Amino acid sequence: MSDYKISQLKQLEAESIEIFRDAVSQFDNPVMLYSIGKDSSVLVRLAQKAFFPGKLPFKLLHINSTWKFKEMIEFRDKFCAEQGLDLTVGHNVEGKAAGVNPFDYGSRKYTDIMKTQALLQSLDEGGYDVAFGGARRDEEKSRAKERIYSFRDRNHQWDPKNQRPELWNLYNGRINPGESVRVFPISNWTELDVWQYIRLEKIPLVPLYFAKKRPVVKRDGTWIMVDDERMRLEPGETPVEKMVRFRTLGCYPLTGAIESSAATVEDIVAEMMQTRLSERSTRLIDSDGDSSMEQKKREGYF
Amino acid sequence: MDIDKFLDEHENKDLLRFLTCGSVDDGKSTLIGRLLYDSKLIFDDQLSTLRKDSEKSGTTGVGEIDYALLLDGLKAEREQGITIDVAYRYFATPKRKFIIADTPGHEQYTRNMATGASTADLAVILIDARYGVITQTKRHAFIVSLLGIKHVIVAINKMDLNDYSEDVFNAIKADFAQFIDPLGIPDIHYIPLSALKGDNVVDKSAATDWYDGDTLLSTLENVNIAADHNYSDFRFPVQYVNRPHLNFRGFAGTIASGVIKPGDEIAALPSGKKSTVKNIVTADGNLDEAFAGQAITLELQDEIDISSGEMIVKVGNTPAVSKSFDAMLIWMSEQPLDLSRTYHIKHTAKMTKAKVDVIKYKVDVNSLRKQNTDKLELNEIGRVVVSSYNELFFDSYRENRQTGSFILIDTISNNTVAAGMINVPVAAQDVPVNSEREVLEKHINDREFNWDHGIVSAKQRATRNHHYGKTVIITGSKDSGKQQLAAKLENRLFKSNLNSYYLGIGSIRDGLDADIREGFVNRDEHLRRLGELSRIMTDAGLIFITSIDDLDDYELEHLKLLNTPNEFFVISVDSHRFDSFQPDIAIEELLDYEDALSQIVALLGAKKIIPEYCI
Numbered sequence: 001m002s003d004y005k006i007s008q009l010k011q012l013e014a015e016s017i018e019i020f021r022d023a024v025s026q027f028d029n030p031v032m033l034y035s036i037g038k039d040s041s042v043l044v045r046l047a048q049k050a051f052f053p054g055k056l057p058f059k060l061l062h063i064n065s066t067w068k069f070k071e072m073i074e075f076r077d078k079f080c081a082e083q084g085l086d087l088t089v090g091h092n093v094e095g096k097a098a099g100v101n102p103f104d105y106g107s108r109k110y111t112d113i114m115k116t117q118a119l120l121q122s123l124d125e126g127g128y129d130v131a132f133g134g135a136r137r138d139e140e141k142s143r144a145k146e147r148i149y150s151f152r153d154r155n156h157q158w159d160p161k162n163q164r165p166e167l168w169n170l171y172n173g174r175i176n177p178g179e180s181v182r183v184f185p186i187s188n189w190t191e192l193d194v195w196q197y198i199r200l201e202k203i204p205l206v207p208l209y210f211a212k213k214r215p216v217v218k219r220d221g222t223w224i225m226v227d228d229e230r231m232r233l234e235p236g237e238t239p240v241e242k243m244v245r246f247r248t249l250g251c252y253p254l255t256g257a258i259e260s261s262a263a264t265v266e267d268i269v270a271e272m273m274q275t276r277l278s279e280r281s282t283r284l285i286d287s288d289g290d291s292s293m294e295q296k297k298r299e300g301y302f
Numbered sequence: 303m304d305i306d307k308f309l310d311e312h313e314n315k316d317l318l319r320f321l322t323c324g325s326v327d328d329g330k331s332t333l334i335g336r337l338l339y340d341s342k343l344i345f346d347d348q349l350s351t352l353r354k355d356s357e358k359s360g361t362t363g364v365g366e367i368d369y370a371l372l373l374d375g376l377k378a379e380r381e382q383g384i385t386i387d388v389a390y391r392y393f394a395t396p397k398r399k400f401i402i403a404d405t406p407g408h409e410q411y412t413r414n415m416a417t418g419a420s421t422a423d424l425a426v427i428l429i430d431a432r433y434g435v436i437t438q439t440k441r442h443a444f445i446v447s448l449l450g451i452k453h454v455i456v457a458i459n460k461m462d463l464n465d466y467s468e469d470v471f472n473a474i475k476a477d478f479a480q481f482i483d484p485l486g487i488p489d490i491h492y493i494p495l496s497a498l499k500g501d502n503v504v505d506k507s508a509a510t511d512w513y514d515g516d517t518l519l520s521t522l523e524n525v526n527i528a529a530d531h532n533y534s535d536f537r538f539p540v541q542y543v544n545r546p547h548l549n550f551r552g553f554a555g556t557i558a559s560g561v562i563k564p565g566d567e568i569a570a571l572p573s574g575k576k577s578t579v580k581n582i583v584t585a586d587g588n589l590d591e592a593f594a595g596q597a598i599t600l601e602l603q604d605e606i607d608i609s610s611g612e613m614i615v616k617v618g619n620t621p622a623v624s625k626s627f628d629a630m631l632i633w634m635s636e637q638p639l640d641l642s643r644t645y646h647i648k649h650t651a652k653m654t655k656a657k658v659d660v661i662k663y664k665v666d667v668n669s670l671r672k673q674n675t676d677k678l679e680l681n682e683i684g685r686v687v688v689s690s691y692n693e694l695f696f697d698s699y700r701e702n703r704q705t706g707s708f709i710l711i712d713t714i715s716n717n718t719v720a721a722g723m724i725n726v727p728v729a730a731q732d733v734p735v736n737s738e739r740e741v742l743e744k745h746i747n748d749r750e751f752n753w754d755h756g757i758v759s760a761k762q763r764a765t766r767n768h769h770y771g772k773t774v775i776i777t778g779s780k781d782s783g784k785q786q787l788a789a790k791l792e793n794r795l796f797k798s799n800l801n802s803y804y805l806g807i808g809s810i811r812d813g814l815d816a817d818i819r820e821g822f823v824n825r826d827e828h829l830r831r832l833g834e835l836s837r838i839m840t841d842a843g844l845i846f847i848t849s850i851d852d853l854d855d856y857e858l859e860h861l862k863l864l865n866t867p868n869e870f871f872v873i874s875v876d877s878h879r880f881d882s883f884q885p886d887i888a889i890e891e892l893l894d895y896e897d898a899l900s901q902i903v904a905l906l907g908a909k910k911i912i913p914e915y916c917i
Binding site: 004005006007008009010011012013014017018021022024025026048049050051052053054055137138144145160163164165166167168169170171172174175176187188190192196199200266267269270273 | 305306308309312313314315316317387388389390391392394399401413414416417420421528531533541542544545546550552554555556561583584585586593594595596597599610611634646648649651653703704707708709711716717718721
């Protein structure tokens with residue numbers, strides 16, 4: 001009997017597929033939050049597998065803070081066109097008009113207006129009752145206790161003290177009108193699993209993940225890329241060309257690069273095993289204060 | 303390092319999900335922190351944050367790292383110093399990948415433990431060597447057994463504070479074994495360790511040279527879980543009907559159990575319509591065979607109508623199909639179970655509505671005593687009868703975790719309020735019943751009405767035997783000597799020319815009880831059979847003697863009813879577990895068998911069961 005064996009990666013894949021199918025059958029108006037990053041790319045591939053040979057029974061929603069890396073946007077448009085994905089882009093119109101940027105408003109306020117508020121506006125506009133996201137429990141401490149089906153009230157808020165118990169593979173998708181659920185199909189994946197899967201499935205990624213000479217400045221101990229002319233340089237800062245790559249992707253002024261020569265998935269994994277820095281340490285918004293991620297989640301951010 | 307080789311290995315590892323349970327302060331978080339640390343899973347930045355945090359709010363000594371802080375995720379918990387929810391952790395060794403469900407030991411959080419246990423293959427139960435088996439340890443063991451976990455590691459921690467004493471270890475081991483044995487967990491390992499010092503966590507400790515077993519990590523790596531899966535009963539709950547175009551109609555889902563091949567004859571439930579499997583479709587190509595755990599899409603030969611929430615099974619091997627079943631229920635909501643209310647029920651891929659008709663009893667999770675009740679409150683566990691609006695297709699939880707589990711959802715708050723584990727289908731009652739007692743009384747009435755009386759009357763039998771039939775039950779703790787007393791009683795009565803019969807547990811375990819395994823729920827069935835048997839044996843005019851471990855009031859009441867219209871005597875040995883019931887004879891400590899026998903024989907005489915000259 002023991003030849004009926006599934007590798008751990010295939011088990012994770014099967015679990016994610018099961019979650020996608022369950023949510024689509026439980027909810028009326030699903031959407032997938034698409035961040036262009038590697039986790040989103042994996043999420044898309046899993047969803048494609050779940051509904052094969054059909055197309056995805058939902059749209060992709062990308063929240064554009066207007067400060068994303070150029071290469072991300074290029075990749076997004078190409079990837080969605082090639083894969084035949086139905087993409088909607090949302091952004092905070094008022095915020096953009098007011099010129100909200102990370103330099104004048106600080107990362108916290110900027111993130112709230114251009115990411116969290118933009119996301120909530122788009123979710124309200126679409127009237128979605130379920131939104132798939134690519135968050136993983138191993139990313140950060142407060143996420144370790146997140147449910148796979150994460151209930152959000154009418155204001156999209158998460159209450160860590162009032163989470164629904166989640167047993168077996170029996171997910172509770174019952175909600176009242178106006179409420180919603182965030183579903184995280186890759187909750188149980190680790191960073192290594194994600195890379196592993198990208199390698200196995202040959203999933204295309206934004207080139208920013210791989211090392212290349214890029215213009216950067218050193219700020220608060222990390223390398224920030226000068227992606228366009230909007231980047232404000234502090235006195236004394238001069239961009240230098242460095243071999244760098246990004247472990248996570250977001251808004252370029254807030255996303256630190258690491259010095260690296262890793263140009264392939266294998267290189268990246270090799271480096272990961274050696275550097276031993278957890279993934280989110282290159283994200284400036286996580287260290288805004290003790291428990292800052294938890295705070296953002298309560299407010300409706302992922 | 304050869305990255306390609308490393309990645310290939312990592313990809314093909316197997317996965318073990320385990321649960322850690324312990325009480326406050328028994329070092330559980332420290333143990334997990336140590337596992338992650340020693341298996342090099344803590345990143346450098348996390349370590350430096352940890353050092354900072356340890357200085358700020360750590361509870362260990364100056365300069366020592368408080369591994370527990372690594373795990374307590376949420377702010378409120380960090381302030382209280384107690385993990386209040388289930389947190390999931392991930393780590394891998396060259397052999398296996400692990401998912402840890404870290405659950406709290408705090409009194410009121412039974413529901414969190416059940417949550418963590420529901421997906422676990424194995425449980426690590428921590429015991430603080432200074433205190434041994436405490437009430438909470440028993441509760442953990444009970445919940446673990448209830449949730450069907452087949453592998454348990456008993457980690458006897460803080461051995462460093464007991465001079466790594468082998469005697470302490472052995473005493474705790476014996477104590478725990480006595481409690482856990484009747485719960486029917488097949489695979490149990492005991493490990494002496496110190497999470498703080500790292501003894502026997504990852505590396506074998508020189509301080510416990512008397513211990514020849516594996517370390518914790520090595521046990522986790524080597525426990526064989528392949529045999530836990532059910533590959534014999536094909537159950538395929540349909541999650542989603544995939545109809546991308548007119549030429550394709552597939553039923554998508556994850557195989558709950560069993561194996562399927564193209565060409566296999568299947569039936570759809572509840573319609574019963576039959577077809578054969580045409581293709582097993584996946585995005586990576588069609589499969590020649592698929593088995594439990596795989597997410598697939600089935601294409602059938604014939605166009606039969608199957609909706610999401612229905613089930614595909616093989617012809618000739620079908621689950622129970624019923625609207626009514628018996629289950630263990632863990633109540634998880636502040637609002638108690640209300641028998642008059644309707645709840646949503648989610649079972650496999652199906653959502654319908656259900657009511658709880660009867661609460662047979664609730665279990666005191668600390669003593670495993672059963673009690674009558676009319677409601678279940680937060681963290682209470684009860685045995686119930688549920689009836690659903692639509693038919694469900696299920697197996698018993700012990701045989702099939704996937705098709706034997708369900709949750710109840712409040713129809714107003716939409717909260718998940720209960721977790722259920724199905725025991726058996728029950729015949730739907732013609733008339734609604736309000737209590738377990740009513741069900742039983744109806745059973746007794748029907749049984750007695752239909753009883754096939756022979757020609758020989760009870761009176762004729764008694765005249766010829768020179769005594770009446772009677773059941774004598776001797777109850778007490780496991781090693782109280784009650785079995786010996788029962789056997790001696792049989793012998794004493796036999797020598798006085800009385801028809802006595804002693805029935806030992808060994809005489810029915812592989813016979814009358816052969817189809818039921820050990821375990822909490824199965825004890826109810828064992829007692830039911832014993833009750834019915836005592837009715838027959840007494841009717842046959844025998845003095846029927848048997849011994850039962852630790853009867854409580856609830857169980858005794860049941861036995862009594864089942865034995866109706868006959869009656870029995872109850873002798874308790876040692877400290878009994880009755881609340882209000884008074885045994886006919888209570889023997890505090892069984893020091894003198896002759897004395898105990900004389901008391902019992904005197905009782906039989908006084909009650910005119912046996913002639914006075916036999917005393």
